[in-house]
Amino acid sequence: MTTTDTLRRILDYSSRADPYPLYAELRETPVAPQEDGSYVISTYRELTDILHNPHLSSDVRNLSHPTRDAEDRAAPSFINLDPPEHDRLRRMAMRHFGPPHTPGLVTGLEPDLTATVSSLIDDFAGKEQIDIVDDFAYPFPVTVICHLLGVPREDEPRFHLWVNAIIESLDYDPKTDPKEKLENGEQASKDLGQYLGGLLEQRHGRPGDDLLTRLANDDGPDGRMTDDEILATARLLLIAGHETTVNLVTNGMLTLLRHPHMLQRLRDEPGQIVPLVEELLRYEPPVHIIPWRAAYSDITVADTVIPQGSRIMLMLASGSRDPNRFHDPDRFDPDRRDNQHLGFGSGIHLCFGGPLARRETQIALTELVRRLDRPSLVADPPPYRRSPILRGPIHLHIEQGDR
Template sequence: MASDTLLARITDYANRPHPYPLYAELREAGPVVRQEDGGFLVGGYHHIAALLHDPRMSADERALRSWSPSGEHRDPSFLRLDDPEHHRQRTLAMRPFGPPHSPGRVDAMRGEIARITEDLMASLPADRPVDIVDDVAYPLPVTVICRLLGVPHEDEPLFRSWSDALVAAADVRPDQDTAELDRAGAEAGAALKEYLLDLAGQRRGRPTGDLLSDFVNEPDPALRLTPEELGVTATLLLIAGHETTVNLITNGVLTLLRHPEQAERLRRDPALLPRAVEELLRYEPPVHMRERAPLVDIEVAGTTIPRGAPVVLVLASGSRDPRRFHEPDRFDPARSDNEHLGFGSGVHLCYGAPLARIEAEAALGALLPRLVTAHLVEDPPPYRQNAMLRGPRHLPVRW
């Protein structure tokens, strides 16, 4: 097939269970492949990494030549901003979350994450197949990020529909009318932001030790997010704090069930688990693509990409690039040279990565004894619609 239809084929739901042959086709046709809609795909590791570090590449949707100032494009999180504004907001968001100002916060969650995981294991159903998504991979990170933010336990179920709408609106869909998805996403974002701002307001002057409390009780006005920035940032933390981890855990279980000899290896040698999580981030990553736009005309490997053209960096293809990884299509939980793109790279490197790693290690470590004798109810399982945040919608397993 023509290489200029690759993005349409990659995002075609029929290819969701196994997009990797298309990624190999992309790398063979690349390193830069123009699409029929005028955008570009990049699938090679070294070119993706270079572009993620290139200040001429913008994460801001307003840099796209197709962007128009409408109500659907307001209030970008720092994920969709460029420096210096990206750096300012990200730095302020990081202060109560991680180093250098709060170096122990995430690590201090290890015990609580272990307890949450134990409770989930104890409550797994015995009268039906276990759905790894609904019974483990979703409730664990949602519970963790809600506790970090200070969301009451009884309100956690509110977030699933909001999250689903926001993630659907953020998906890459070439040549499709996304007006309805954009509208639903905007409504969900507004409702979630209003909820979180109200919760933060209840903590102003009454610190409770959670992230929302720390944000609103920052004593230095110069180090406070504005109310608008706080609402958008808290929304981002809640969504990003669980969506990718759900896929990481689910894809991990699916991979181990497809490689029972490696599951047994990890059961016998649990010290390999941290390396195994890194390999899962490379081999079956939770995030497959990111979109960028050049601020000026740039040349990549002899191809000129015009200013404002949409550029899709296929991270999952880069992490399977044989020019960078030895036997990239082999799952090797002991792989040592593993600088994957599972959490991105450059200034937008996922700052929640340490938390996601702890959660994935806890969940997979707790499930490993069961996985050795488990089997999938169906393979491939039903996948979520999203091609960018790729993972099973359900993963039923029998012990």
């Protein structure tokens, strides 16, 4: 079987519940040329090497045959730019999102995070079944990111549809997918941009603590973002700020229910939550694939020359299960040492919101484990989302107590 066949099986929905055996097949060829001229990298060492390679580009314009994705029609966010523009915009956003300029952002949110989690769990009362996704893992980070950005929480049903369409279009394949999949994503990106643009217009020249207001009025060392740059940053944070956390919380609860001794251990020793979440990021990460990067110039990885302009697909979740880097990698082990996983990527594009996602997940899982009464899965495996990129259950139904 060729690596192209293996990749095709990984991307096929039938493998969504357990792609890990296929990742093992793919790792037999660390840098795998594909029939369409692209390259797939799946082993830890090669992934970390290329993620830190200055000749790797995140700008679609550096592809020999640029793809059309949902963000191409709008100003790109900084994760789809290269230095120095990437560095400038990331610095400007970080002034208001975390250290060194706002070092207390995440810790300052902890009372609100705990209160939101407690309220959502309170609402479980009287329910025979709970959907961890719809009833908890989705509304929790959405509430948080709306608060941070200054997006009205009551508008969530509108942008929920747009976000879903954008994510569905991320892995668009013109050979197999209907054109409507791409068109829906492009239209959703336009609609979301217009919506955020309307909110931004209201922020100019007005005081406020939300991120949109701060970006609209702040003149820092790098100057002020243009409106297009603010909208690209806001769009990125609105989507990435909740989608990854939804998956991480849901994957975490699923993993604990599959390992009841670990669930009980966390209940008895809540201080274990920090290494447990780090192991979740390795074992069942929220982001499995970076669907493309480009080569600025010819790049040599594992004795394979990747020509300039080639599309490169990075299989992060495969790298975090690489037995040449992690002992017994298919075992969930919160006591694992030297756990430098790729759950949030690596290099200059290391996940911007990682500290917040970690703390959200730590609080969410600790409270779920503490308060749920003998939870059990209704179905295993649960139904999964379509996307192989942002991988997680679309629903996770559980029951409590005696059955």
